[in-house]
Amino acid sequence: MENTVNVYFFGKRYTVPDDLTIMRAMEYAGYRLVRGCGCRNGFCGACATIYRIKGDRTLHTCLACQTKVENDMYVATLPFFPLVKQVYDIEKIKPTQQIMMQLYPEIYACVGCNACTKSCTQKLNVMQYIAYAQRGELDKCAEESFDCVMCGVCSSRCPAGISHPQVAMLARRLNGKYLAPKSAHLEERVREINDGSFKELIEALMDKPVDELKELYNNRDIEK
16 A cells, blocks of 8 residues: 555544545444445435544534545544434425424524534535525425435534424425426326336346446436
């Protein structure tokens, strides 16, 4: 190994190659990851992580699968953060400001500190989409929060105890069901799937080796 860095996992120092992600470096150091690592090769938001660099008091947030190690990086992972998830029947609620007041009243306790936005692993404007939710602008909240992976880091830094990802999820569900225009193309494709039009194709794909599936995926035609 020509290039290595010193990193600290839960207070213990390890020397690891400098081209590894935090997740891979933890495995290199001997940790067996059974939580906080949902996707492994994708991008799911399960591996929320906080870290500091020696000599810098700034507390950084990231996803361990997407962030490379740095020298003198002190790491602690957040394999689970207790977001408040309200139970509701999407068929019985409507896209109004009142539904946010009823299910997630804590959003109105926001103090505007912007800690949620600063900590977002996706660089989303979290405080802005919460403001949209407060005003009942659910379509804007849905759009602003579209790339949220629900890692929970924003909520871990919130002094008002807001469960931002769950608020955003509610907004996107309401927007998709009641506000967004219907997609005729999508409805037709769902009908084709239910009618079995793709049964043979799916079965053929299921029989292919993983490497061939990856090749097909990487070279697929992407609609504009």
